[in-house]
Amino acid sequence: MQNKFDTLVPDTIFAAAERALERRFSGVLLPLPSYINRVYEMESCRRERFILKFYRPGRWSRDALLEEHLFTLECKAAEIPVVAPLRLANGTTLGETENGIYFAVFPKRWGRALEEGEDELWIRLGALLARVHTVGAARPAPHREILAPRENTLSETARLLSSGVAEGRSLDELSAVLKAILRVLLAKFRDGERIRLHGDCHKGNVLERPGEGLMLIDFDDMLTGPPVQDLWLLLPGPVEECTRELELLLRGYESLREFDRRSLDQIELLRAMRMIYFLDWNARQRSDRNFRERNPDWGSDSFWRREIASLAEQLSIINHNGIS
Template sequence: MSQVPYASLDPDRVLDAVEACGLAPDGRLLALNSYENRVWQVGLEDRSFVVAKFYRPGRWSLPSLEEEHVFSRQLADAELPVVSPLVFHGRSLQTLEGFHYAITPRRGGRAPSLESAHELEWMGRLIARIHAVGGRESFRHRGRIDLEQMVVRPGQAVLTSRLLPEHLHPEYAAALQQLRQALEQRLDAVGPYRELRLHGDCHPGNVLWTDEGPHFVDFDDCRMGPAIQDLWMLAADDNAMGHLLEGYGQFAEPPLQELALVPALRAMRQIHHAGWIAARWDDPAFPPAFAFAREARWWEHHIQDLQQLAEDL
């Protein structure tokens, strides 16, 4: 895959992609904040807007992208407030000049209040309903939230990256191994849990609140995993988690056993984030956005964090 995957994605191609769907763009374009993919707000001649999302080449296979679209469409069909890709020519996943992309409606909203019991319980109810749909079948191509995806591969990306200072390689490798062993012990202690199709990246930035309530966006990281994955990033503390679970319990059995997974999931996300930066460093968008990763002291602090996480588990 090219290290500069979006070099040929200029504004003209974005407009061409929108026109290929039978829409009539008026030339108004606004690049939206996204590092993994490229996302544009596009104005149309009728004065409305759509959002064009171009998937990072090589990240997901075509079947896995189709699974994402099927899942979001199933949620929309169940009258859940999600932003689902629009269908053109019988398909929601479009292709133009090697880029897979999707067109969605533009939806606004504010960030949810993570201190509001009312809003937390509302989100808990909706997540339970999302999981009811997610539990009907399984992803075959999108992978799982597990040690291989969230620890082993990201860790290898860091170790093979030019970002990690050479003198820190042994210390990072040792900290990673220590944390992996601690994670394995925690997962063994929790025991088996049900896996289902998840949003996968359910943080406050992927929930938009309007007068009608919340709607969920960006299913780009949907995977198989435990239900608690879609709850813990919205819970600032135990009290907030209690409100989320209170709402969740109005539609489904709360995943109380999985609360013991939260420290492991938090640690896995931290490893994955560093590995993601390392793996994408040759993308021109990354060095300006994550300039701290150039500094040895950031990696020293990251290693200390991994060591502390292993002890805490």
Template sequence: MSSTTPTDLFLSLTPHKVIEAVEAAGVLCNRVCYPLNSFENRVYEVECEDRTRIIAKFYRPGRWSRSQILEEHRFLAELADAEIPVCPTRPFPDGETLKQIDHIQYCLFQRTGGRAPDELGDDMFARLGRLTARIHNVGAAGTAEHRVRLSADSYAREDLGWLAERKVIPAGAERRYLAAARAVADVAEERLSGVEAHRIHGDLHPGNLLLRDGALHVLDFDDMVVGPAVQDLWLLLPGRDAVARRQREIFIEGYEELRRFDRSTLALVEPLRGLRMIHYAAWIARRWHDPIFPRTFPHFGAEAYWHDEASALEEVLELSRAGGAAPPDEGADEAPPSGTKYFWDLN
């Protein structure tokens, strides 16, 4: 019996195997297949027999269950039915949206052209506010019992336990990092208590927007969670300076044209930022066996890396306790603050 695991097969996916999987599901292809940029999953552009192009997405084994993936697909279908510009799955000829080959689950999407916006101006943030509100209206109208709920446990404490158990953090930085991270988790848990949660995108950063000829699409619901609406706001606007705060107001004004926004949840921005940083660091550590990760994150794991992360989390704590705003003389001309390289999956 072969000792090859689904993870081994996933890491060694080839264009030939991708085409074989797509054709096994009933879609005839030409021998044209290109890998697309994605860390967490494997994503390919495939040419069908009629020369149209589709996107084949292969889910990393062990990350999501079949039930969790199908809840993502159902949410996308509901959004598309509400005429919200997303990219829903393309059903296979038998009507299903999820197939499996060699214990690797995969689905298809219709190819949508465009690129991430170069700049997001005031008009775009007002537009994104309205679009996010429409997504949240649909999200709040249904449930996702199998998806992750964004919490201090799921986005921090479980990861910290995993990091500590495997001695991932160098001894010289471990105590400081864990103390800061656990304090962030405690603040996040307190602030999240009683806050309304529903289905949200969960990873709504500018890289998951697609713009072409003025048409805007929202991509990649792979990290869809049950969480607070403000998560989708701060990821689009992660900055701490006066410009970012003004643009948040523009976003909220657009959002409130279609759905009420609880402004008290803006106090969650810094704690949510901290949870994201913890979750991101653990994500890299969990994926280190994948050859793309050491190549992409060459400085990860060094003691200096963890001290930098601890400093960023300590900053999050300080700002959380101060109400979330940077001092008026700081950050006026800065891009998003430290710790913002946490936008992990491009597809």
């Protein structure tokens, strides 16, 4: 995996961009922050600005990537403010470098980071998600992950515990708390509406465009799951501390689309699933040089003490909430 990204040198990037868009590019190549993929801002000789996203090899299949693109294109067709990929010279939205790395090209869109503010903002966010979910419910995405314990958390837990990232007492304690959480998830997670979701809908993936409104970006973690997943990630803190913001989100959402309020009691289960997913994903990236440089303490005894404590606290919250 890492070897393929090592081949992503400037010559390769410029060749891919010029072949994909059939135009010459200037020397502008600006790396942008991205935890998983490699993302660059580039400028054509016509002074057009583009964002090229090179997808991490081995993470998504071609079909899964095209399903992400289709979702954003459908949102765009419904006049929902998203940044959709451009159609390339090959007739699709997905390019491939000579070394087999998939990539997409997006128009550059300016916007400022979302700032938590007045009640109206939360209502607007809720309405935006309702529109996205209306599109998301229109068709399935068979090649994307399903957000449910049996479909992913079981395998993530097994993979994490067998990966060798923890040893001795840390492994024993990690195994005990993960298995306890898994038992609760399997017993209490309810099947309900499953639709295409943004999947990673935190405030960092929402831009405010002056004069235009809110824009949702980065559908890279698109998945199939319960609509509540996209709502709780926007909250600035634990649910019990954000009842006003949650109610405003729901007010905006329910103005355009029905919402099953019984699913709100699944939020802490979803938070636990996200914690496990994140640990498993990091464990799979631990040999990546960039990851090691950003996270030098990852996998140490002190790291696992903190993570095990956080998992135990989340389990306590779930049990305290008494989800039926």
